């Protein structure tokens with residue numbers, strides 16, 4: 001591992017949610033801060049990864065040897081000392097995309113694969129119970145496993161938000177956003193895939209990619225097990241939650257308005273469906289658990305966490321490797337084949353721009369030598385959520401039922417009950433916002449959720465106030 005020093009790290013003061021603090025969070029599209037976040041060196045004097053320092057101290061060397069012996073069998077995800085200098089594939093970001101790619105590419109023992117993640121390991125965070133327990137997922141938004149991005153102030157939208165800035169949650173932990181998301185399993189609309197294919201993306205039609213969806217899937221819904229849309233042997237568990245008394249009312253209500261009951265995962269058409277979830281034995285089942293954990297025993301796959309990729313190293317217009325910062329120290333690692341950026345909607349464009357690939361004005365502002373002047377980070381599409389509440393006269397969830405479940409340690413011992421569920425999220429209605437539109441597929445989704453009481457951490461988080 002080549003240690004190239006950390007003199008290039010810039011600290012930056014960023015504004016978050018109206019307050020101001022120094023940390024490693026960036027404002028979305030605040031190009032001034034896209035250069036580098038502020039990394040605090042959390043290593044002690046015996047920094048394991050700083051080999052030239054270790055030579056100076058035999059005490060340090062000994063303790064490193066003991067640690068290496070202790071940690072080697074666990075294939076620690078933490079220390080770059082265990083990594084090779086060169087890999088065939090370097091994958092940046094261990095979210096939904098990066099984990100699957102790393103697992104699939106390392107199935108070939110001749111491929112040396114490295115997975116690099118800026119966040120820490122999900123097993124070593126105080127948020128671990130919130131990551132695992134489905135009902136607690138809202139607590140992860142704006143926690144320390146969320147990058148904490150906000151939009152720039154909006155001129156034409158966001159009227160309900162303070163300063164009209166949208167929160168843009170993104171997971172910063174192994175597993176990426178799939179470690180903080182809502183765990184609803186829903187494939188995209190067949191119409192969009194088919195549109196991509198007809199626009200030149202060969203092999204991306206819904207019919208063609210269905211085999212990959214099926215190959216990934218382990219469905220635990222008995223009546224769907226034999227369906228041509230599902231499969232039972234893949235790494236990604238797809239399940240269905242037990243129905244609440246409200247589910248049949250949701251479905252009946254939608255049916256009475258003319259929406260037929262459909263399967264959410266046949267390519268999405270107009271209709272109402274019972275949701276599928278990525279929950280296994282009452283716990284979040286993300287691609288980290290499904291794809292990466294079983295693959296970490298492979299000798300050709302390494303994963304490093306707490307490693308922020310600052311840029312792709314490019315020479316002769318080819319990606320030669322990456323530079324990343326681990327605990328305040330900068331490292332580089334080379335590739336013999338490819339660098340694959342799966343750092344998410346905001347992370348991947350930011351890395352490209354820091355590497356010299358992006359719009360001329362942004363590269364100039366950041367004083368990054370240009371390599372390729374192309375549009376990067378444009379045409380963002382997102383799906384804002386609006387909560388609309390309807391209060392029922394009689395509760396369908398009895399408060400004492402929750403107290404009983406807690407008292408009996410039901411979740412602890414059986415992994416069942418309200419904690420194992422998605423806070424009552426049970427059905428989805430997909431529809432066309434404008435039935436007269438020439439678009440022949442749904443563009444609006446209504447999620448039916450039954451909840452107890454008025455408190456919703458998500459709402460507290462965005463602090464809705466009229467502006």
Ligand SMILES: Cc1cc2nc3c(=O)[nH]c(=O)nc-3n(C[C@H](O)[C@H](O)[C@H](O)COP(=O)(O)OP(=O)(O)OC[C@H]3O[C@@H](n4cnc5c(N)ncnc54)[C@H](O)[C@@H]3O)c2cc1C
Pocket residue numbers: 092093094095096097098116117118119141168169170171172173174175176177178180181182183184185186307308309310342343344345347348351
């Ligand atoms: C609140 C919320 C709820 C959601 N609910 C659902 C849902 O119920 N169902 C659903 O299907 N989808 C849901 N989504 C969307 C879904 O989770 C994401 O679309 C998906 O996880 C994106 O995968 P990805 O691999 O592209 O990126 P991510 O999963 O975000 O992974 C990117 C990874 O790259 C890392 N990274 C970023 N920059 C760097 C860097 N410089 N160096 C190293 N690593 C870096 C990040 O830390 C992260 O781990 C939700 C999203 C949010 C925010």
